[in-house]
Structure formats: C-alpha cells, structure tokens
Amino acid sequence: MSSEQTARQQQDRETARVGIRPxxxxxxxxGSGLxxxxxxxYFKKNVPDVELMxxxxxxLSLREPDDIRRYxxxxxxxxxxxxxxxxxxxxxxxxxxxxxLGAIHLAxxxxxxxxxxxxxxxxxxxxxxRDLDESHRLPLTARMSNYAKSKLMAELTLEHMGRHGGLDYTILRLAVVYGKHDHKIQGFHRLLFTIADRSMPVLLTSRGVFHSYSHSKKLPPLIHYMLEHRDEFSGRVYNVVDREPVELAELILTIRAYLDLSTPRRIFVPYPLARTGRTVIFWILRRMSRIGIDARLPAELMFMENFYKTQTLSPARLLNSSYRDADEDVTVISFLPELIEYYITRWQHFRLLSTFNEEFYRPDNGLEEFRQAPDRLLEKIHRNGYTV
Ligand SMILES: NC(=O)c1ccc[n+]([C@@H]2O[C@H](COP(=O)([O-])OP(=O)(O)OC[C@H]3O[C@@H](n4cnc5c(N)ncnc54)[C@H](OP(=O)(O)O)[C@@H]3O)[C@@H](O)[C@H]2O)c1
Incomplete structure (x- = not known):
C-alpha cells in the first residue's frame, strides 16, 4: 500500500472517530480548460468536503492508460x-x-x-x-469530423458500459459554450473576437438560424448536485443549455451594438458564397506558407456550415429533474455586457485586437493619469487615503 493510501485511511479513521464526514x-x-x-x-470555493485533484x-495524459491507472x-x-x-x-x-480512448480508460x-x-x-x-431531446444522435459514419466522431463514440461506449458493466455514469451535453476564462479564444469567444477585431464585414449566417447556448458557470453546481444524487442521475444523458435558443444574427448584431461598431453589416452572405470564399482563402494561405508566411484560419471555420443550420437542444429533461438552476435567468444575451467587458479588457491588455477603439472599457481607476500624469495621480491617492 502506498504512503498516500495509508495516510488517507488514517485520515478517514480519524474523521470517522470524531464524527466528521470524511x-x-x-x-x-x-482542469486547465474553459x-x-x-x-x-467552484469546488474550491463552495465544496469544503471535496478535494478535487x-x-x-x-x-496525467489521457493518451497514457498506464499513467491514468497508476494515478x-x-x-x-x-x-x-x-x-x-x-x-x-x-x-x-x-x-x-x-x-x-482516454474517456473510456477513465470510465x-x-x-x-x-x-x-x-x-x-x-x-x-x-x-x-429544433428542440432536440437527448435521444437525438447523428449516425456514426467515417465521414464525420474527428471531433464529432470521437465524442459520439465515447457516448455510445459509456452507455454500453452502463448497460453491460454497471458503470455509474452521467453524460452532460453542452451546446455553444459562453463564459469567462477561455484563454484559447475558441467557439463563441472566437466569434466575439472576430467582431471586436472588425474582421467580419458581413453576416456569415442566414435569417432565422437559431442555436442553443450553455453557460460554463452553470455546469459545476449541476455536477456537484448530480454527484450527491446518483440514484436520479446515473446512467443518463442531459442537455445542459439555456432555456431559450438565440438567433445567431441577433446575437452578432447585439454584440456589434454593445461595441458601438459599424460592422458586420446587416448583409447575409449565402452559404455557397461563404464556402467559396473560405476555399479561396485556404488556397491563398497555403500558397503563402510556401514563402514562409504562416497564417491560419480559425478552426471554427471548419464548422462554418453550422452557422447556417439551426440546432437547438431541449432542456426539458433537466428542467423536469429535481435540480434547480440558481442562475436560470442568465442567458448569453443578458451576460453579454459582462462577457464583453472581461474579454475586451483582456484582449486589449495582450494587444490582441488590431483595430479596436481603445476608449471602450477603459476603467475609471486613474489609468489615464497613470499614463499621462503620474505625479498628479500619486498626490491624489495620498490625499484621498489610497483611493482613486
Ligand atoms: N468550449 C465549447 O464551446 C464546448 C462546446 C460543447 C462541448 N464542449 C465540451 O466541453 C468539454 C471541455 O471543453 P473546453 O472548451 O473546456 O476545452 P479546452 O478549453 O480546450 O480544454 C481542454 C482540456 O483538455 C485537456 N487535455 C487535452 N489533451 C489532454 C490529454 N492528452 N490528457 C489530459 N488532458 C488533456 C487540456 O489540458 P492541458 O491544457 O493541460 O493540455 C485542457 O485542460 C469537452 O468535452 C468539449 O467537448 C465544449
């Protein structure tokens, strides 16, 4: 038995002796992802009786099954x-x-x-x-993207292991995720970045295309609850999405309005034209790489077809469960101001935005004086008892 196991057993015996739940x-x-x-x-702040490693x-790489076992x-x-x-x-x-494979080794x-x-x-x-419940799945084919294929196979094998091996699993399906701390700028945040950077001149979608959105912050309390209520949630799949879907064009134009920008213009580019444009840009970038210029299109453009197709998930199963979401009213639209402030400030700090108007979201905390008149700022702070 390893020293960690012995220590844990001793700790469990001690907590049992004094009547505390171990x-x-x-x-x-x-854990380092969005x-x-x-x-x-969430677990660090709110769940004192759990230590989450x-x-x-x-x-611990999922590509090393022995490492997972040893860990x-x-x-x-x-x-x-x-x-x-x-x-x-x-x-x-x-x-x-x-x-x-990584998911299956863990399972x-x-x-x-x-x-x-x-x-x-x-x-x-x-x-x-529209309104797809959890039973809807694509047929498994060789031609699907590697991402979709691997995620679909993981779901199917987990269900198989639940049916035949008694695995106690829960699958949580997310749609387009929004939330803070996406440091890789992917998915929805890539869209936000593209608009803020004014690199989307027109709308790459059609009228009436709706999607479901998932707030990253809503997931941890749900997981915590599900861990405490295994009888109800074991062996099931749940769509974890905001109650109402949102039209992509409305979302883009709302972001544009918050940022006070003139682009993207309200011109809907038809899919065949957008696809041709993407192919031409890929071709140009490939040629540029031959002369040593390394430029890439965002990975999300691989899934551009989705900008033109409605996909909305039904939240009914979760809504009909015993779980109550404390942030039920928060949606991607209501959360936009907070999200925009967070990301624009961050991207400006890292000088990622090439064209953005720097006057936006400049905090009123003396920053301008720090830049232009530090002596005046210092004097003011000393006079006001260290507040700006
Ligand atoms: N973001 C979305 O819009 C979205 C939408 C729908 C569903 N989802 C689902 O949500 C889940 C999390 O996505 P995310 O957006 O948080 O992803 P993410 O930000 O890209 O984070 C990926 C995480 O996976 C880890 N990872 C990568 N390769 C690994 C390996 N070989 N072994 C162990 N860990 C490895 C990374 O760790 P290191 O940094 O240490 O490499 C990182 O912590 C995924 O199941 C995804 O399918 C996300």
Missing part, C-alpha cells in the same frame, strides 16, 4: 469528471486517443472502483434541428 477526493481531467477551470474554481496533461491507484478518487478534449481540429489519432477505472463518472460531451454528436 473529505471526498475527486479527479478532474481537463469548462474544467470553472469546475475547479486536477492534474494537467503533462502530469488512480495512488490517489483512489471517489469520483471522476472528464472535461478533457484534444484541440477541435486535431487529426484522427489525437481525437481518437484523447476524446475516445473503466470508474467502473472497477464502482465510483461515479461524469463525462462532458457536445451537441456536435447531434443532428441539426
């Missing part, structure tokens, strides 16, 4: 959460090994240890359509 140990894989980071933060991929033997987690994912445009090998360990396994999945496994 601290549970959770393993989260993907979703995982929010889960880590979140090793990064250097310490779990050493720490003996009481539950596992998987929010890890290979980059969305990964090749087949990475997508297969991380998104599929096997959870099954053997008889502990809950919470797996984060994606609406990419679902077809286009």
């Amino acid at each position: 601290k549970r140990l959770g393993l989260l894989v993907g 979703i995982g980071g929010t889960i880590v933060h 979140a090793p990064n991929s250097k310490k 779990c033997d050493k720490y003996q987690p009481d539950f596992i959460i998987n929010s890890a994912i290979a980059a969305i445009n990964s090749d087949a090998q990475l997508a297969y090994e991380v998104n599929y 096997e360990i959870a099954s053997k240890r008889n502990i809950p396994f919470i797996h984060v999945s994606s609406a990419a496994v679902m077809p286009p359509g």
